[in-house]
Amino acid sequence: xxxxxxxxxxxxxxxxxxxxxxxxxxxxxxxxxxxxxxxxxxxxxxxxxxxxxxxxxxxxxxxxxxxxxxxxxxxxxxxxxxxxxxxxxxxxxxxxxxxxxxxxxxxxxxxxxxxxxxxxxxxxxxxxxxxxxxxxxxxxxxxxxxxxxxxxxxxxxxxxxxxxxxxxxxxxxxxxxxxxxxxxxxxxxxxxxxxxxxxxxxxxxxxxxxxxx
Amino acid sequence: xxxxxxxxxxxxxxxxxxxxxxxxxxxxxxxxxxxxxxxxxxxxxxxxxxxxxxxxxxxxxxxxxxxxxxxxxxxxxxxxxxx
Numbered sequence: 001x002x003x004x005x006x007x008x009x010x011x012x013x014x015x016x017x018x019x020x021x022x023x024x025x026x027x028x029x030x031x032x033x034x035x036x037x038x039x040x041x042x043x044x045x046x047x048x049x050x051x052x053x054x055x056x057x058x059x060x061x062x063x064x065x066x067x068x069x070x071x072x073x074x075x076x077x078x079x080x081x082x083x084x085x086x087x088x089x090x091x092x093x094x095x096x097x098x099x100x101x102x103x104x105x106x107x108x109x110x111x112x113x114x115x116x117x118x119x120x121x122x123x124x125x126x127x128x129x130x131x132x133x134x135x136x137x138x139x140x141x142x143x144x145x146x147x148x149x150x151x152x153x154x155x156x157x158x159x160x161x162x163x164x165x166x167x168x169x170x171x172x173x174x175x176x177x178x179x180x181x182x183x184x185x186x187x188x189x190x191x192x193x194x195x196x197x198x199x200x201x202x203x204x205x206x207x208x209x210x211x212x213x
Numbered sequence: 214x215x216x217x218x219x220x221x222x223x224x225x226x227x228x229x230x231x232x233x234x235x236x237x238x239x240x241x242x243x244x245x246x247x248x249x250x251x252x253x254x255x256x257x258x259x260x261x262x263x264x265x266x267x268x269x270x271x272x273x274x275x276x277x278x279x280x281x282x283x284x285x286x287x288x289x290x291x292x293x294x295x296x
Contacts, residue, residue: 096250113236140238143281161281167234168271168286169253 051125058089059122059173060194062099063205064187067178077101080173084122092121094171100164101175102201104157109147109201110164110172111139119171123196130200139163150202164201174201182208216272220246221295224274224287232260235291239276239283243295247284248273255288 033039062084066073076083080099084091091097097119100108112118113136118126129135138146143163147154154161164172176198182190185208197203216222226241234256249272254265270289275282 095253098248113238114234140278140283141280163281163283165236165283165285167236168250168256168288170250170271170273170286 051120054090054120054122054124056123056194056196056199057191058084059119059196059199060191061087061089062122062173063175063194063199064191066099066175067182067190068187073101073175076175090121092119092171094119094121094169096170097122097173098170099173099175100162102177104155104177106160106162107154107158107201108162108164108172108174109139109143110166110174111136112166113137113140114167117166117168117171119173121171122173123199127196140165147202150197152203174199176201176203176205179205179207215270215289216246216249216292216294218246218249222246222272222274222292223295225291225293229257231257233257235287236285238278239274239285239287242276244274244276244285246272247275250286253288255290 030039030041030044034041034044062076062080065087066076072083072086075086076099080097081091081095083099084097102108110118112130116126116131118130120126135146140163143161144154147161166172176194178190179193182193185193189208193206193208195203195206198205221243222245223243224235224239224241229235249270251270252268253271255267255269256265259265271286272289272292273284274287274292275284
């Protein structure tokens with residue numbers, strides 16, 4: 001069915017549907033692909049192991065380094081894949097990783113409207129909401145409304161909201177703004193403030209503990 | 214036809230029955246080349262077991278949509294020069 005002739009004036013089960021049947025279908029597909037020799041069971045296991053071993057901590061290290069080192073920041077924005085390799089991180093199979101920087105004037109947020117493309121190597125598996133149909137459609141049709149629901153109020157100085165739709169081979173990572181009151185923090189402490197959601201662009205980094213007092 | 218950063222382009226408004234990575238909401242729309250990502254295997258043939266060759270150049274195109282400026286990665290064979 002073409003997505004253009006699929007009207008939503010009829011009721012049906014949520015697209016995410018019955019997880020049990022999805023799991024059963026995935027198992028059946030895996031069986032078939034192994035049987036036909038398209039994939040090896042060992043490859044499937046290795047890929048799953050790799051994916052679940054990834055975490056947003058790697059992305060956070062990139063951001064924190066960029067906050068403290070202007071030369072690295074420049075390198076990250078120029079070629080995020082090379083910058084990740086510089087820190088000894090695994091940038092993943094995507095040949096091009098693009099980092100975009102939030103500023104006082106510009107805010108970026110990332111979506112994959114067609115499926116769930118995501119910088120998994122640097123951020124780990126995507127959250128369920130990132131793969132959900134409401135986020136995927138509304139990030140484009142009503143991005144400000146989505147950010148509001150995430151509790152993110154764009155600063156008054158933000159004159160431009162940019163939505164990045166990762167439709168193809170490129171993976172996008174948002175470099176959020178360094179929070180105020182963090183001048184005395186070291187790189188490791190800064191990295192602890194950089195959340196997954198802030199690198200997707202739907203949240204700001206955490207405030208430093210001293211700012212909460 | 215290859216494009217450079219700053220070029221005005223229009224996304225072809227065509228129906229493609231198989232797997233493709235051009236979202237409907239930009240088909241027929243005009244935009245501006247923002248980045249040239251370089252050549253990549255063509256997902257439209259790779260999805261069906263081929264090697265995806267010849268590669269197609271992938272561009273990041275900026276569209277001024279109503280709610281917000283939106284950046285979409287679009288393959289060259291979906292783009293037309295805007296006159």
